[in-house]
Amino acid sequence: MQDIITISGLSKTYATGFNALKNINLGIRRGEIFALLGPNGAGKTTLIGVVCGIINPSSGTVTVDGHDNVTDFRAARELIGLVPQELTTDAFESVWATVSFSRGLFGKSKNPAYIEKILKSLSLWDKRNDKIMTLSGGMKRRVLIAKALSHEPKILFLDEPTAGVDVELRKDMWQVVRDLRAAGVTIILTTHYIEEAEDMADRIGVISNGEIILVEEKKALMQKLGKKQLTLQLQEKLTALPAGIFGSAQLSLSEAGDELTYTYDTQAERTGITRLLASLTEAGIRFKDLSTKQSSLEEIFVGLVHQDKNGAVK
Amino acid sequence: MNWGAVKAIYRFEMARTGRTLMQSILAPVISTSLYFVVFGAAIGSRIPEMEGVDYGSFIVPGLIMLTLLMQSVMNASFGIYFPKFTGTIYELLSAPISFVEIVIGYVGAAATKSIILGLIILATSYLFVPVRIAHPVWMIAFLVLTAVTFSLLGFIIGIWADGFEKLQVVPLLIITPLTFLGGAFYSVNVLPPFWQVVTFFNPIVYLISGFRWSFYEVADVNVAISLGMTLAFLAACLAIIWWIFRTGYRLKN
Ligand SMILES: Nc1ncnc2c1ncn2[C@@H]1O[C@H](COP(=O)(O)OP(=O)(O)O)[C@@H](O)[C@H]1O
Numbered sequence: 371m372q373d374i375i376t377i378s379g380l381s382k383t384y385a386t387g388f389n390a391l392k393n394i395n396l397g398i399r400r401g402e403i404f405a406l407l408g409p410n411g412a413g414k415t416t417l418i419g420v421v422c423g424i425i426n427p428s429s430g431t432v433t434v435d436g437h438d439n440v441t442d443f444r445a446a447r448e449l450i451g452l453v454p455q456e457l458t459t460d461a462f463e464s465v466w467a468t469v470s471f472s473r474g475l476f477g478k479s480k481n482p483a484y485i486e487k488i489l490k491s492l493s494l495w496d497k498r499n500d501k502i503m504t505l506s507g508g509m510k511r512r513v514l515i516a517k518a519l520s521h522e523p524k525i526l527f528l529d530e531p532t533a534g535v536d537v538e539l540r541k542d543m544w545q546v547v548r549d550l551r552a553a554g555v556t557i558i559l560t561t562h563y564i565e566e567a568e569d570m571a572d573r574i575g576v577i578s579n580g581e582i583i584l585v586e587e588k589k590a591l592m593q594k595l596g597k598k599q600l601t602l603q604l605q606e607k608l609t610a611l612p613a614g615i616f617g618s619a620q621l622s623l624s625e626a627g628d629e630l631t632y633t634y635d636t637q638a639e640r641t642g643i644t645r646l647l648a649s650l651t652e653a654g655i656r657f658k659d660l661s662t663k664q665s666s667l668e669e670i671f672v673g674l675v676h677q678d679k680n681g682a683v684k
Numbered sequence: 685m686n687w688g689a690v691k692a693i694y695r696f697e698m699a700r701t702g703r704t705l706m707q708s709i710l711a712p713v714i715s716t717s718l719y720f721v722v723f724g725a726a727i728g729s730r731i732p733e734m735e736g737v738d739y740g741s742f743i744v745p746g747l748i749m750l751t752l753l754m755q756s757v758m759n760a761s762f763g764i765y766f767p768k769f770t771g772t773i774y775e776l777l778s779a780p781i782s783f784v785e786i787v788i789g790y791v792g793a794a795a796t797k798s799i800i801l802g803l804i805i806l807a808t809s810y811l812f813v814p815v816r817i818a819h820p821v822w823m824i825a826f827l828v829l830t831a832v833t834f835s836l837l838g839f840i841i842g843i844w845a846d847g848f849e850k851l852q853v854v855p856l857l858i859i860t861p862l863t864f865l866g867g868a869f870y871s872v873n874v875l876p877p878f879w880q881v882v883t884f885f886n887p888i889v890y891l892i893s894g895f896r897w898s899f900y901e902v903a904d905v906n907v908a909i910s911l912g913m914t915l916a917f918l919a920a921c922l923a924i925i926w927w928i929f930r931t932g933y934r935l936k937n
């Protein structure tokens with residue numbers, strides 16, 4: 371299927387001369403949840419800003435469902451809802467008024483039943499007549515989400531929606547996101563909490579220093595880059611690794627001396643496990659239990675960005 | 685055109701006005717009443733007539749203009765500056781609207797508010813002095829044109845300002861002095877010839893003169909010139925707005 375967002379050759383140099391985006395090419399698939407991961411200052415917010423029309427690109431184009439977001443910006447923007455990273459809200463307006471205002475900006479006719487539904491799904495219904503400034507930070511975040519959804523967008527951008535947010539809200543929010551996805555809405559989110567990307571995303575993109583360094587199906591990514599660890603619990607403690615054991619570079623002994631950990635790459639042709647076990651038996655080391663563990667996305671991510679900084683992987 | 689969005693912005697701004705209604709109305713009404721007491725009663729009793737008009741009545745158009753200019757500039761500049769300041773401008777920039785809708789919404793609301801205030805001051809004047817309006821249609825025309833023009837100016841200031849001081853500087857240091865020197869309280873004819881010439885470089889002279897003409901048919905300058913200058917001022921503001929629109933000046937990175 372055709373991508374719903376196509377970003378081609380996009381670069382952004384700020385007035386300060388800082389090059390925040392460097393020749394970004396990226397397609398977002400219709401109906402997917404796409405997680406954009408990257409350290410602070412990588413350019414995530416800038417990229418979202420350019421797609422949504424808040425920031426002028428220096429070069430390159432963005433099309434949203436076939437509409438160029440500059441020459442045909444009305445059609446492009448109509449499809450998009452944006453939850454910004456910063457908690458930027460009005461202060462004196464009521465929740466109901468500010469959400470209705472957002473809908474009005476998109477030129478949509480009033481639909482109180484729909485707004486009621488959104489407010490209820492975000493547990494904001496009781497607060498609908500409260501002034502925004504009386505709300506807690508978490509509640510304000512909900513208001514921003516309600517505003518972004520007020521015009522029934524086909525694409526939703528969530529820029530670090532869970533930064534500094536309580537567990538309750540996170541649960542509510544991911545439920546809303548799942549419901550939206552089920553209704554066919556495309557969702558692009560950035561997050562610091564990698565386990566969320568792991569839970570929620572269909573695909574993952576990693577951005578670092580203004581460059582997209584990787585885009586991958588989440589499952590494939592976890593498989594491809596996942597390191598696995600084999601932990602052996604020893605029957606007798608060791609003081610040091612005996613010499614001559616197979617794969618000693620990948621082996622480490624726990625401080626207590628009762629556990630051996632073997633780290634291996636799942637994508638390598640041979641993991642070396644058989645040879646390791648044979649070699650241990652030969653050396654007379656016996657173990658009572660063993661377990662394996664796959665590395666999390668976080669570890670993968672840190673590894674990737676680290677490599678990128680050292681220029682090892684491009 | 686996304687008229688729904690214009691309506692949303694206009695309503696939003698009018699609601700903001702509504703929340704501060706008492707102070708919006710009370711302040712100008714009180715200060716206008718004070719002007720009548722001081723200028724009309726205390727000083728005016730020693731100035732029998734100005735251009736054949738009772739002094740108290742003579743200053744009514746000038747007083748209305750004073751409030752109209754200040755309020756238009758302040759409302760419009762604050763209206764667009766505030767979203768820039770709080771960051772809520774992101775919503776305007778990512779909505780399917782162009783700069784045109786934003787200008788119409790904010791300037792329309794600011795102008796509406798100052799026109800309402802102008803009419804309230806006019807009504808207050810009736811309590812103190814006899815007022816006669818010779819050309820009601822022209823009176824309204826000057827009122828609306830001036831409110832729109834100075835709301836546009838205020839909008840430009842709001843875009844340009846990057847701090848609250850700048851927001852205050854223009855109304856306080858430029859508009860108020862020019863209005864006082866622009867014949868709000870006297871006819872330019874009473875000035876020595878040299879100062880008369882200087883005065884004609886003050887654009888506000890033309891606004892007040894034309895507006896006063898619509899009341900009492902006395903004017904410092906020909907009405908056609910007044911109207912022409914007002915329209916020229918309007919055109920200049922529109923040109924600057926157009927340039928901001930083209931360049932995204934201070935709105936987008
Ligand atoms: N208005 C701006 N002017 C100059 N530099 C900016 C501006 N906004 C962001 N930057 C810089 O661009 C880089 C990317 O910022 P951003 O997109 O906010 O990153 P992220 O959202 O990934 O944390 C950062 O180094 C930031 O300092």
Ligand SMILES: [Mg+2]
Pocket residue numbers: 414415416455529
């Ligand atoms: Mg960011």
